[in-house]
Amino acid sequence: MGRKKQSRGGWLFKEEPSCYSYDQLEKDGTAQWTGVKNALARQYLRAVQVGDRVLYYHTGSQRAIVGEMRIAAGPPVDPDGADPKAVAVTVEPVRRWKRPVTLEEIKKDVFFSSWELVRISRLSVMPVSPEQWERLEEMCRTKGT
Structure with missing residues (x-):
């Protein structure tokens, strides 16, 4: 018998696509x-x-998870040195999701009600549990609302 693939969590980073x-x-x-x-x-x-x-989330009018990245290097201090508390990492693309998973869909699913994406809308970096990641991938594979 085959073993079910063990899902692991990760992170979600937000960015305005116009930036x-x-x-x-x-x-x-x-x-x-x-x-x-x-x-x-x-x-x-x-x-x-x-x-x-890392899940890549477009903010602004799109408000959706659109792809997956990987941390390639970091976290060093901010490269321009202007802010001693600043942190930066290097990311690389892994794959674009077959379809974006919108914030509207996520908010409709009670499973995500305690997730920071829903509760703290201005937070730009947050953890994604293995269970959340798996559910989001399932949503990506199905037709959206």
């Missing part, structure tokens, strides 16, 4: 993720490790 989109990340190959100002988001960013999976 830096998943399309641009795919073109660039890698990018430094900088500019995180919120104390809790910085704390989470310091906890990421090379190889961790």
